[in-house]
Amino acid sequence: MINFQYSRAADVADAILLLTAHPGAKLIAGGTNLIDLMKKNVEQPSWLIDISRLPLRKIEETADGGLRIGALLPNSDLAYHPLIEQRYPLVASAILAGASAQLRNMASVGGNLMQRTRCAYFYDTATPCNKRTPGSGCSAIDGLNRNHAILGTSAACIATNPSDMSVALAALGALVHIAGPSGERTMALTDFHRLPGDTPHIDTNLDTAEIITAIELPRRGFAHNYSYLKVRDRLSYAFALVSVAAALELEGNAISEARVALGGVAHKPWRSFEAEAALRGQAATVEHFSHAADLLLQGARASAHNGFKVELARRAIVRTLMQAASATPQSQAHKKIA
Template sequence: MIRFDYVRANSVAEAVTALSSPGTRALAGGTNLVDLMKYDVMKPRRVVDINRLPLKDISERDSGGLRIGALVTNSALAWDARIAKRYPLLASAILAGASPQLRNAATTGGNLLQRTRCYYFYDTSTPCNKRDRGAGCSAIGGINRIHAVLGASDSCIAVHPSDMCVALAALDAEVEVEGPQGVRTITFPEFHRLPADDPQQDNTMRADELITAVILPPADFGRNHTYLKVRDRLSYAFALVSVAAALEMRDGIVRDARVALGGVAHKPWRDKEAEGLLKGERPDETTFRAFAERLMRDAKGQGQNDFKIELARRTILRALMQAAAGTPQNQSDKVIR
């Protein structure tokens, strides 16, 4: 690990000022950043410890939604009574990820900023455009079983690893950030970005900005939801394909539908236009199969990950059937019913 300066911020203003120095990174739970530093993938000149900042609360909003402080741990968020009752999809997604030990340390803001788990990104002996722009993408034509089938580019086929972010995408969350220019709010679809020809940039934050909160709008998906995660082993594994599905049902008809995919793209994948196909329809297998086909129509495999396309179709169908029946996936036994 390289040498670096360490700064402990005592206020958001102090943290923002410290982040304005080039080569500076914020440290919260450290469950991703510390690993990346150990592997020499990231080499910050300065690390700003933000753990003393007053960003550890979950508070009610006048609109009826919730404001989640950036330093709320994944465990605290998943087990919060308000989240479990009003946003069970989010709680389920969090509990599907990582391990209890990691969830106790990982934070809400840090979860959004996770970097890809692409083998080549972590291996500094191999070319990677995400580490070194213009170096090439070793995964294209290489070992790419876990890589993207949607939204990829000739520069990068890495996927975003988060489970929590897939649920947040489905819930229309917003991200509150603060920088030298003040506070601004970024909608979740605009927060993460596709790789295009600049895969080094994972999101639309500026380097001198700090995530201060995630905003959850009011939601009515307490019954008809599920988070379904398909992976190589039942615990402590990243998704090959995951689906966050939430339906608003009235009189046996789908009135609103939210579906986001994980493990298939550089960001949580959602197609609001395709979701329109579900509205006003009866929740049956024919409707859900047609939706899955539409959602995956532009998917493109890289050889070893071709199986993900059909796997995604089947996972979407199963998730929507679970959501419609009001039988969400149990994240304790993890067996897909």
């Protein structure tokens, strides 16, 4: 681990000033991802700015009936908050599917959005990686790529986004509140993360010296017909091979509104508005869910070792939509898939 300077921000404005003054700086809250990366010399920040004591831990009602969640609220506090459990159980389920209880106690909501890929080549500084050293090449493309992306890939990178929470937030249409030198702005969660293109080292559309201050959930929470299914190599403490966040509104057996997002398959949470539109007005049947899966997986491109992900994702999408339609969400306490 390299030497670095340390400052504690007094408030959001102070954090922005420190980021502006120290271009190589990184923000640290729970540190559950950043510290690991620093230990492995993947991240080498010249300055750490501690924002853990900023007053960004509240959950507040918004004027239009949604919720605004402070960026420093621990993941565990969010998952078990009564308003989240009652109105946005999809978010709670996704959080509880990820990491371990100890990590969820430390990790912040904003930090969850900012965590970096778990690609083994990204973590191995002895191998070329365009995310770590732009222009050096992608070792995963011709390497062991069983866990890698099948959607939205590029010739520069096939890494996946590791977040579970972000998949649920994408499905629900969450917003990200951001503060920076030019003031405050809001961005859709679906626009926050980037596909790799030819700049895979840039994970998000957060500008230099900006900071996430809150996540906003819209009024519609799909609290009855939802499910979060995470398929992984072991039943706990493993990243997704494929995950699916599904949410439906039904009128009888007809779908009036549908949301589906995928994790473990792309550089960002993957959502298809075309697939969701195709479900509206249709009966909640395996046939229609299979068609939606085909639309979600349009353009999927497998590498040497992850071709199984295409069929796995298709089956997971159908299974999760069936769980949502029958109001029998996947249990995160008993992770065996029903």
